[in-house]
Amino acid sequence: MAHSATSSASASVTCSGLSFAWPDGTVVFDGFDLAVGPGRTGLIGLNGSGKSTLLRLIAGELDPGGGSVRVAGEMGYLPQNLVLDTALRVDAALGIARARAALHAIEGGDASEEHFAAVGDDWDVEERARATLDRLGLGHIGLDRTIGEVSGGESVLLRLAALLLRRPDVLLLDEPTNNLDLDARRRLYDAVVAWSGVMVVVSHDRELLELVDQIADLRGGEVHWYGGNLSSYEEAVAVEQEAAERMVRVAEADVKRQERELAEARVKLARRVRYGQKMYDSKREPKIVMNARKREAQVSAGKHRIMHTEKLKEAKERLDDAVEAVRDDEIRVDLPHTAVPAGRTVLTLRELELRYGARVQDFEVRGPERIALVGRNGAGKSTLLRTVVGQLEPVSGEAVAHVPVRFLPQRLDVLDDELTVAENVARFAPAATNNRIRARLARFLFRGARADRPAGALSGGERFRASLAALLLAEPAPQLLMLDEPTNNLDMTSVGRLTAALESYEGALIVASHDVPFLRGIGITRWMRLDGELSAVEPEEV
CATH class of the missing domain: 3.40.50.300 (P-loop containing nucleotide triphosphate hydrolases)
Structure with missing residues (x-):
């Protein structure tokens, strides 16, 4: 994977001919292409379609079987199942422990070169860290506390704070609101709105997806793009589905018509055969003429039957294509009938x-x-x-x-x-x-x-x-x-x-x-x- 320094305006993520399969042989991507530029992209799709796998490939956590992944700019990644060491201090989780310790040493009179190297140009790192924590509703968490002292939702926000402090050009978020309470979610929404670089967020959170600039719908190993937020996407899909269902009805009618015409053709051909046999049996014409007519009728009947059969086959293929375009990928939860009386x-x-x-x-x-x-x-x-x-x-x-x-x-x-x-x-x-x-x-x-x-x-x-x-x-x-x-x-x-x-x-x-x-x-x-x-x-x- 290539990473290059760049400004947020030219940051991007590009996947070319990407292939990936799990060890059991399950293929997730085969020749997959993706290009994402600045702005907030909501990546959605059915469970198991490969959304989290794609983010892990982009983040370098997984190696593709083929093709390439290129990230232009510094990247930050917030995984779905975040596991942090409970003994880790908050400043270490934020990635500022070394710079902070060096800063305190310098303030205490230790002018060692290694301390200045650790701080670099980031002299306000502690103030920025506290401001970032405060913006995410974590102002009450001291930098010297440990991860074991904060809740699961707070640890997710801490990880996000660490990413924001790094100021990456590309930010990947995988179900970031899963373990957040309502107040924490609203803080995260504010951070998303303020983001100015490339953001790819996998989520089912409706309120979060209303804040994105475009929707990338991952289906069948391909991405289908929709401009606007979740509401715009749902409106576009509704129009697509209406058209797809209309095409199914047209294709069904065509199949029925072709079946009817094939049946009618078979009846006509059967009548011709019976008439030809009757003429042959009555010997009204020379045998050589009748045999020639019989062969001609058989060839004609065969062509006619093949033509109608092919038309029916094509009509059924069109119906299959039309049905395929209609989304039928919802779980059908059939809950047991377990009525409970009102007073029980x-x-x-x-x-x-x-x-x-x-x-x-x-x-x-x-x-x-x-x-x-x-x-x-x-x-x-x-x-x-x-x-x-x-x-x-x-x-x-x-x-x-x-x-x-x-x-x-x-x-x-x-x-x-x-x-x-x-x-x-x-x-x-x-x-x-x-x-x-x-x-x-x-x-x-x-x-x-x-x-x-x-x-x-x-x-x-x-x-x-x-x-x-x-x-x-x-x-x-x-x-x-x-x-x-x-x-x-x-x-x-x-x-x-x-x-x-x-x-x-x-x-x-x-x-x-x-x-x-x-x-x-x-x-x-x-x-x-x-x-x-x-x-x-x-x-x-x-």
Whole structure:
């Protein structure tokens, strides 16, 4: 990969003839081309289409099998699954520890040349660091603290702060809002708006994608470009889909017409054959003449039949092409019918004290309630859900579920990486037949060989789909469904489909999420904030 110093105005990312396949032989790119210049580009596409893989190839974390990747300008990369050493100090995470230590040494009277070399021209590095942290809502975090003292969302913002301090020409962001609370998301949005170089952001966050200048839709190993933000993209796709569906109807009508004409031609040819045979049997003309006419009729009939068959074949090919142009890539979530009577108590929490300090006094879930659990990063939302399902013991008090519960954790660690998708689902439903399991998996886009892929080879979104399929096929079916940040790894299409599916779910629902548009879309009946204690809030306060 080539990197060259350049100004932000001439910074760019170029992929030429790029090829990449995973060790198991799964091809992600084959002869892939991409050119991105200054501005904010939103890279979207179905889960497993290669978005994160593409960013890793551009960032140099993966080596292409063929072709080239060229980045003009200094590059910064924020990966989706960020792992930082908990013992690392904040100034080290920001990349300023050496310069800062040298600066303090000089201020203390040590004029060693090595200190001046470490500082270079960056004499205001500490002030810039504090200003950047403050801009991202991290002003309360001291430079001498360790990563282990900050929340997961704060560590993501710290990594972004480190990138901003470097002032790269090209910035790659992979699902940057996944673990951020609402306040942190808004801080990140402000940073995105202020960005002036090349930015490529992979995200399903609607509010973030409304801030980009163009959308790059990765489909079938190719990028399709759309000017404008997410709303403009959706309008353009809607027009495309309307035209594609119209072409399907035209092609279907053409196939029917060709089938009808072929049938009519066969009837006419059959009549000719019967007439010719009748004439032959009656011997009204010389035998040599009748044989010549018979051969001529057979040749003519053959040509006629071939012509109509070819026309029908071409019509069917046009129909296949038209159908291919219509997008049918949504997961079809078929939630079990698990109606809960309105007055039935589903969950009871009494005098509950959670690990890490959060408390819940008396709280009940009744009937098919839909509860949104919101709050800042580190407030204890995941801890509360894990305590309800018995994964964590409370410090005191009790959590009692009165109905079958299913929990989809944020980390999606319910799957065995060594087993295939189908084998994982079978673990949760040992009584289910292989056909039933595969039929259910097909609704989650795991068709044929995709159901035989090992869980360890799945992308984040694919892993979510496989986990959700396992949860829904498990027995007994859930009457209380708890989801922890369910939209974190889903593409836009799957978020929409999950929203529609949860709207029809008849059991009780508790969803911990920072994705407010998603929460509003699933018909939340009660909004609860966990901030030291659990309390009700109005939707407009979220």
